[in-house]
Amino acid sequence: MAWQRKILRVNLTNGTCTPEPLNMEWAQDYLGQRGLATKYFCEEVDAKVDPLSPENKLIYATGPLTGTMASTGARYSVITKGPLTGAIACSNSGGYFGAELRFAGWDMIIFEGKSAQPVYLHIENGKTELLPADEIWGRSVWDTEAILKKKHQDPMIRVSSVGRAGEAQVLFAAIVNDLHRAAGRSGVGAVMGSKNLKAIAVRGTLGVGTIRNPAGFMQATVAAKKVLANHPVTGQGLPKFGTQVLMNVINEMGALPTRNHRDVQFEKAGRISAEAMHEPRPTDGKPNLVTNQACFGCTIACGRISKIDETHYTVLNRPEYWGASGGLEYEAAWALGAATGVGDLEALTFANFICNEDGIDPISFGATVGAAMELYDLGLIKEADVGFPLTFGSAEVLTRLAELTARGEGFGKEIGLGSKRLCAKHGRPELSMSVKGQEFPAYDSRGIQGMGLAYATSNRGACHLRGYTVASEVFGIPVKTDPLVTEGKPGLVKAFQDATAVFDSSGLCVFTTFAWTLADLQPQLAAACEGDWSMEKLALLGERIWNLERQFNNAAGFTGKDDNLPQRLMTEPAKTGPAKGLVSGLDKMLPEYYELRGWSKDGVPTPATLQRLGLPA
Template sequence: MSWTGKFLRIDLTNGSVKTEELNRAWARQYLGQRGLATKYFAEEVDPKVDPLSPANKMIFTTGPLTGTAASTGGRYSVVTKGPLTNCIACSNSGGFFGNELKNAGWDMIIVEGRSPKPVYLSIENETVEIRDAAEFWGKTVWETENGLKARHQDPMLRVATIGAAGEKGVLYACIVNDLHRAAGRSGVGAVMGSKNLKAIAVRGTRGVTVKDPDRFIKATIEQKKVLADNAVTGQGLPKYGTQVLMNVINEIGAMPTRNFKEVQFEGAHKISAEAMHEPRATDGKANLATNGACFGCTIACGRISRMDPGHFSITSRPQYKEPSGGVEYEAAWAMGSDCGVDDLEACTFANFMCNEHGIDPISFGSTLAAAMEMFEMGVITKEQTGGVELKFGSAEALVKMAELTGKGEGFGLELGQGSRRLCAKYGHPELSMTVKSQEFPAYDPRGIQGMGLTYATSNRGACHLRSYTVASEVLGIPFKSDPLATDGKAALVKAFQDATAAFDASGICIFTTFAWSLENLAPQIDAACEGEWTPEILLEVGERIWTLERQFNLAAGMTAADDTLPKRLLKDAAKTGPAKGLTSGLEKMLPEYYQLRGWTTDGVPTTETLKRLQLA
């Protein structure tokens, strides 16, 4: 129950479509989505595979709560080997695509090989076809989604697609569904492009069943009330979205600014959630038009923005005058403070570009920030940039480079390789703010120490969504810990990583964890799925997933040397704010973390640990 019990295997090389039965034993060990797909991927793919070769596979996967009445039960993930990182990649997305896939009767889609020509996958319940996509190749995400809906004469069709960035191999290209929701990090869109797969279009009407409907509905109603009564999920996120963090993180001195040279941004208030609510002097309207929700979501944190029609970025672009997906905190930080830009409209336009063309705004903004630093050093010149002055604070440069990178043109092609490769090319690898080649999110590890350990040990490269210790260190959830202290952070990070993996495997949104623990999730899983599901069992599932991902990365060639941070964060102390004088205390936390995980001092899971988790 709750699992459909079957998945699709699509071989693009020979054009075959097969239906296979789900491995129920694996489902009991890994639950679903991130966990179950990672198990399939690790079993079927050589860890040393070239991510952009036909031998790499990609798995579109739902969780057991996807498509159900559980709050936020609309998530899906894409699991593959990421071209940006050469690590295991699992990118999670909301919107309505995941629900549609589950309601069509499929737990997963395993995509193999490479099509000789551009194609898209059409799914209408059990009818599955590989169709020609020649007319959509080269089109934007928005054009492709609207075009497929018109071709199928179905406005309710749900589409996950790539833009030119994915087609041209931008290494942090995303897969975008519902116009502005994305499987966003690690370059999953580039893998899709390498397979000549433009899109997946799904229509599902079969419904999802659960083990005990009465108990399930009772559990979901109880847990929705917990979300509604919580200050973050019931008030802060609906009103302000994740942008509620902008001024908060800036005030505590953990706002990475100008490629992490500084920890506070003087223009933060101009690009904050509060600024999005303020009426503009030019037209009397606010940047924020409304909030939005994904399938089944009772939080509704999404931002729908309308731009100032007189802003320089859109004066000749009427299509951008309509409301669309606005900046959330990570995008506002990456394209705002990290680049020194305090123009909210420019950040909104760049975010529209990322959505329309399918690129990760975090990696784009961080890579642009590194390029700006090298430009101001004289290492990169106007000759390389096509005449654009890449100076910190330049809204014009942000707007231009967002478009060039999204389209895979000019200097945008260089930015599209990510900051590690860009900085190495120009002789300054130390300026790349990455872990395992993936760009940092919006929290400086000098001001929030737990996030330094989180970044360094993340299996998919620098990431905040694998262990959001900001919840504890800043917001006091589930308890308050000192953001400037290193003591106890190894245990905190491990606990967040394992619990987060279980939530990701379930098919619901990680934002529920501001109010829920595994104690809240377990009753819903137990009522929906076969077998017994307790908080303790789910925590073990999470640890098993984490350790399996680690095993894959080790086999791919990663070592303990990759569990580190850039020298800037380890050697250069913060100059302002509460963290003034501090660097990251990673060297104190990492050995304790390895020990708590049951790994050797070289970061390798011991035989005893693997046996305990049924991985050996």
Template sequence: MSWAGKILRVNLTTGTVASEPLNMEWAKAYLGSRGLASKYLVEEIDPKVDPLSAANKIIWATGPLTGTMASTGGRYTVVTKGPLTGAIACSNSGGYFGAELKMAGWDMVIFEGASPKPVYLAIEDDKAELRDASHLWGKSVWETEEIIKKQHQDPLTRVSSIGLAGENKVLYAAVVNDLHRAAGRSGVGAVMGSKNLKAIAARGTKGVGNVANPKEFMQVTFEKKKILAENAVTGQGLPTYGTQVLMNVINEIGALPTRNHRDIQFEGAKDISAEAMATPRATDGKKHLVTNQACFGCTIACGRISKIDQNHFSVQNKPQYWGASGGLEYEAAWALGAANGVNDLEALQYANLICNEQGMDPISFGATIGAVMELYEMGVITKEVLGIEAPFGSAQALCQLADMTAKGEGFGKEIGEGSARLCKKYGHPELSMSVKGQEFPAYDSRGIQGMGLTYATSNRGACHLRSYTVASEVLGIPVKTDPLTAEGKPELVIAFQDATAAFDSAGICIFTSFAWGLADVAPQVAAACGPEFTLENMAKIGERIWNMEREFNNAAGFTAADDTLPKRLLEEPAKTGPAKGLVNKLPEMLPKYYAARGWNADGTLKPETRERLGL
């Protein structure tokens, strides 16, 4: 069995650190990472707890395949009650930290209470202790990582930390590891900041040596890596262009949300696309994109490393941003770009660097700027209030507001609250493009109907990583469905939601699902953990996790009324592209979704569904 079998429980109030055995009964029912950490959270906190109070808990969790030779086995999740939404928050990250934590011998670290002063947790194999972090408070993620590595005199120490955004409790603050990999959404970094917890430093030398059937595991992981290598998306598209390959594709099919979803096609998409990143600049003849990069154990290598134009206005006299660093992913490029009508690639890269450096979700930040720019153009928010001019398309405003928000300065404090709170304060709640308080990612659900149902029913607020129906509706994976129809979408969304929960909980990257189905994951988990992890059991585990998260949210006060979309998507037809004249058909899809889920008409679980899933 591939679990380490141990949990680290850290009480920040008393400053104590203790080891305890993993609940193996739960591990077999919820697998690991997202599922298992959510089970612990659900059992241990009051669903109505204030997310930023000491009574909330926050958990770092690996999966059974994390740290193994399974492709992409470097993932970890951070699970808590989210301050942006008030719903269950589970944010997933790659890089090397997750594997390091597992190789130190820990499946999970649970933090409870709050420290009276800044601290960080130092883990070296079995040894773990809280240390003073006063000298790290006020430092960026980049500085924190460098200082900790020097202190520990070990460059192989891996660090998961918050920057100024987390310290200032920006409600969508991220937890960042390896400089530019992040548990990015739902404000997990703000919870960390509320507990005076600056970082976790992990160093593991034990490896993961206890897989159930080593010979079988080697054979099956080798076979599955071949599938990834031979697939057009995971073997060619993502390594070459990264997720940014989608910018022109989604724009052409008329589903690229533009200027706060007023439009669904962006005339400047080509300027901020993967192709633009790979083309030499007119200014200095150099390419924006330097190389691609892989996380631990990954055979896809979709990560981008980019270099900003040193003459760009955003980095003049700022040499700290001149080197190669984490480059734009599709979601960030969209949120910082098309969502605000900005087509300046270097400005997007600068804002993205600030998000990485200070630990901030670029999706929620960028989408909130879209709402600010619309309110500015309406005259609701003025230059006097903002401190700057901020019309749609202003690269200068984007860069300045990124700085202000990360540092919690001026109007940046209000932007740090997210678009739902900001738009409500200024009298236009309908202009927040969000569900349950979390901003949409880069797909307009008038042009991709299944994504509307995905957003409305997502347990962590609007999210593309909980059910990526774009794979089917746009890319034809695993089967092609029509993006403009509501037919069959409830079943499609459920299949994606349950499968994704299982992928996440295994400790692997969701991008493998472009080439793998659950039938490819199950034999890897079975070889690592035991023969009971059949395809049927893995599907049931995914469904169990999804329904458990739903039950938590219902207990936290969410109702069927929260499974909705902004009026703009339900009432304002798309103006251009293939979806011209269409709104999202959520009212048609939602009742069928509830029925197929085995829920009541009010969105609560039927007793027989709870019983079947063992909830």
């Protein structure tokens, strides 16, 4: 079976926790996690809902392989309507919380309404209760976890919570579990904060004893783990250097967005790279990187654990930041660094710690700071508006804004609106480097053309994790394609988007796809889950989920016109590097993409497409 067949419905308005059977018919069509929770969400929530109103819902969802012995079976997702974008939001996190939720016997939690007072949800297997959050409201994610473990006298409790940013409804607030793993994007933390829901503390001791064919599952997972271990990327590259190895690669390729995408190469990229994290510092002789770390059940272990130089200005006389904690991943290092022009590795690490401590998305935060710095550079934001100059490249500005934004204070409130609203407020909406209101990650679509289409069509706004064509255009996985051309990219983007939707719905990590294809996932699902899990069914499943998300967005008011990129990427050619002279060729790719998807010229799924996928018109 694999599913626990049980969801928990929490009505925050009434203060009730009600178990319900999982809809197994839907599980056959949407698998779990991203797909299944999106189905529930679309069935229960009006697409026009105000994301920060009690009528919006927030779903915590695991996949059927979460908490099992499958490698990377750590994942859970948070599905809601995102306040940053107004689109469907689905943010995925690792760590240990998702597995613990499954061990307690739950597939999913649906939060609805709004509590009159701050509360948290305590789960101990089948016992569920909403408790007052007086002791933790106003506290950071880090404090919240420590307080709840002490209060419940159980160090094994896993906590997923919002920090002060979520409470302040910063529009890109994250939900953080296990101190530094996050459902980071689209502002899911703001929705949680809007409901006066501070945290979920869960302890599960039941395990996942619902595997359809345990012996077959063991065989399938062992085989799949061997594939990961023997692949040079998942077996060696990611454990040692993490995702941060990309900093020098993407810079060399001239696709590293720099200073709000004014440039495509950052002169200080080497100083904030994976290699730099390994180098002993001149001050204390120790490297920034302490070790790598794995999430539950993961045999890759790409996570970074870092320690800041105790003599660095950010932590001088602040011993609370001297411990080892979640270090820089590539996207965070890019946003906090290249996007703002800051080349101080220790300052970026500190800003990253703050993002984890109080729950904000470092991508949207760093990119919004970059936009604010450009507005300041153009004289549209004045020093008097902020209290200090927003100079590109200033580490002090970055770290100060991180603390202000994470706590919803001072000019941090403006940064907390995200770049779209900030740039519109100052009369230059085109300077927001975003799609559907969500800021770009770390690849310039002038230098990696497929990513322009992936960003423009991503259902949750600009995102690299919805269709990571970088794998093909840069790494050569599964085949090498030329990053500078548009030919063939619509099909590539669609294939990545559909396959990713399946992985995101399984409970496993999309990073396995550097070594695996759906053919490696399929035997694990088939052994674990009842029903038909053929390759054909999985291919259809991914496409169905993608179209369901699209239908929600269309119903929310989005149209094909929103499948767009900022003017800068379409009209200002890259200044240096291999893409010098190029702009994004989105206009060449989008019509073919719509055709491949079976959508109208306006980006609407046709009745025939919906019928083929089993979706209601």
